[in-house]
Amino acid sequence: MNVTPFAILAALFIASAAAAQSSEAEAVDDAIACLQIEDAGERLACLEGAAKTLKVTRVVREEQTAAAKENEKANFGLAAADKPEQVAEAPKDFGDEAIADVRRDKDGKRIKSINAQVVEISLNSMGRATVSLDNGQVWRQLDSDDKKLHFGKRERLFTAKVKRSAFGNYMMTVNELHRTIRVRRIK
Template sequence: MNARLLILLPAALISAPALGQGDSSPLDPLFTCRDIVDDSARLACLDAAVDALRGDTERGDVVAVDREQIEAAEEATYGLSIPQLRLPGLSLPGGGEDVELAALEAETASPDRTIIRDDNGQIERIEGLRVVEISENRSGDLIVRLANGQVWRQTDNTHVQLSRRRGVTEYTATISNGALGSHFMRLDNGGRRFRAERVE
């Protein structure tokens, strides 16, 4: 597991863009102390900063999570329209159980999936997601349920031809980003991609 830690403030809902913004960090007081030349003053400053950080951690105001937990949460919430993002399992000190469970379930559901990220580390598309059910709603839109529990609904009129010789559970899906927060899905039947939105 990646040893690098990311410190988050879970006391308030954190929007996804805000995770990369702001100049302050709970670790800033420690870094400031490190620059003090006088040994006694530096030690006193570090002791005070560590005590404050420990208090914040014990109250749940600061939680440390690793990169794998962040990426698992991003995968679990991929496609959801969430104006304010709270990473699952991080509401309590030492949290992360929900994120670890989501990662385990995703790995079990589609062990051959591939997550493609852009230069900023954001998910660009996910390939090889196992399909467990395909149906149509009253409007004729495809409803695709994935093995990881996600449900996606077709939002355009693209005709998707399914093979009668192939069981639904033999399909995998690729979901990719579109413009303005939209998404596309393509089944591995050589067909065209279609617009889709996540409904569960």
């Protein structure tokens, strides 16, 4: 069996997420149990311990959420074959992407668009654009899109907005040119 570094990281992420959830639940249970202690000093010490555990689990959960958002941002626009395999975070989440309500909820939280500085634009012999952005993404104009981007002769800084369209495609607007083209991400 060939184990990739990504698989190891994914397993660690899942394990830490599960540990954070169980630790949080245990800390809440501990805090509730602390309320039964009659001695005020002991009760306070018990509650402080539970609060510290809750604080740590919250930090872990926030870091995991931030990492997931960064991962989504880095993979914005990539075809499914180019994206890392989606992994269920916990056994209870396995297969939930097939449930319409869950899918709608996840779609509602997805990034809808990005804005970036254009680093390089090149045109092929058919006049189709390939646009490199400062975030490392490279987008190519679809062959079926016949719109042309016209650049002046002088050097100019350009910015672009890439957004999802209704049918899962992507549209790029080069803001300074006031032109929108249909694109797909190639890198």
